[in-house]
Amino acid sequence: MKKFALIGAAGYIAPRHMRAIKDTGNVLVSAYDINDSVGVIDSISPDSEFFTEFERFQEHAYRLKRQSATALDYVAVCSPNYLHHAHIAAGLRLGCDVICEKPLVPNREVLDELAQIEKETGKRVYNILQLRHHQAILDLKAKVAEEQREEKYEVELTYITSRGKWYMESWKGDPRKSFGVATNIGVHFYDMLHFVFGKLQRNVVHYADNYKAAGFLEYEKARVRWFLSIDANDLPDSVKGKKPTYRSITVNGKEMEFSEGFTDLHTVSYQEILAGRGYGIEDARHCVETVEYIRSAPVVSAAPGEGHPVLARLSI
Structure with missing residues (x-):
């Protein structure tokens, strides 16, 4: 014990x-x-x-x-x-x-x-890099390793987690303390993308404010259009009024919705750490460097094929 x-x-x-x-x-x-x-x-x-x-x-x-x-x-x-x-x-x-x-x-x-x-x-x-233990992510990683495609996967990552007015009044709404929305709610998703698709090669930001962010990431095996938000208005119509959170990855046009399966991931993380298989500083380095760049990167217009679909609704 x-x-x-x-x-x-x-x-x-x-x-x-x-x-x-x-x-x-x-x-x-x-x-x-x-x-x-x-x-x-x-x-x-x-x-x-x-x-x-x-x-x-x-x-x-x-x-x-x-x-x-x-x-x-x-x-x-x-x-x-x-x-x-x-x-x-x-x-x-x-x-x-x-x-x-x-x-x-x-x-x-x-x-x-x-x-x-x-x-x-x-x-x-x-x-705690809990998405590395999510079964849907492990299955995707195995599929990517097995297929060994020459062409990169086309990926869309969407994460919307509704937050009330309290959020901006708390430390989470202060970028000096939370390091901004992309870091606070997105860092483990960037880790997951690296975990599945390899090293990051390009990192471009298309939109950023206190409530949401969007951009494009290119990995060894994937081109990723991403969107993160704490604004409930960004939830898909199919989810509004039913669930406060929406997580989705689309890989080559096929959606892998993974809003479920998060309940016990901290316990799994602890089990792995106690067994000597935990993720340490070097495992976290890739995602830390990714969000470090996103916080300081200039916001630019999306090149053709690199913008997340939600960008059309946002005023830049």
């Missing part, structure tokens, strides 16, 4: 980590968040300590570290994106391996810094 601490316990994604810790037969020893709306702990890990000041959380962890029987093994990081680096570094220096939500960090410079801290501490950082 491994002993876990969790940073960011009041966040949206934290309960999935809590359940993954429990479902893999391990124990949540302590949790931290500046907010105290963490009643979910009662139904998952009621014996966990809880702190609203990081200094008290950290001192508790140091006390546990004095004896091997109580020392923490892992720190799970579910805090706002801009705090990931600091919280990962703190976990490593506590003598723990760290499991962090996406996006791991904002850019390659910080990735290199974390790699240095790994060397200094002898501990590892793991990133």
Whole structure:
């Protein structure tokens, strides 16, 4: 049984980590968040300590570290994106391996810094790249590998996840803290595209604002037109009023809708990490570099055949 601490316990994604810790037969020893709306702990890990000041959380962890029987093994990081680096570094220096939500960090410079801290501490950082465990994505990857086409696949990626007015009032709506909509809701999709279709060769942005973004990516094996949005008005008519989220990949004109099958992917990710097969810094580098470029890239008009169909409805 491994002993876990969790940073960011009041966040949206934290309960999935809590359940993954429990479902893999391990124990949540302590949790931290500046907010105290963490009643979910009662139904998952009621014996966990809880702190609203990081200094008290950290001192508790140091006390546990004095004896091997109580020392923490892992720190799970579910805090706002801009705090990931600091919280990962703190976990490593506590003598723990760290499991962090996406996006791991904002850019390659910080990735290199974390790699240095790994060397200094002898501990590892793991990133939750859950789409690598989704069965539909694994099936697509196997199909691409088997077919070995000379021509590149023509792909359309659409991800629309409705968010209310609260979103822009939270840290997620502040690009200094979330790093923008393409990074916050899209980074693991870019990882998935790399996972399936190989190295990125071209990266072009066609539209970008606080609510949505669109562009074109060319990989070794695919040409990808992508669109990401938090605006419910962008949902297809077939989905509006029925579901708040729409995820779709079209490969050579054939749609692979994969809105289902996400429920247990964090638990699968934890199982793989605990078995020594987790995804680390170098696995995350490709998608981190992809979103780093998207944030600073100039917005240009789409070349023929490279624009996502939704671009026709957007005013640039």
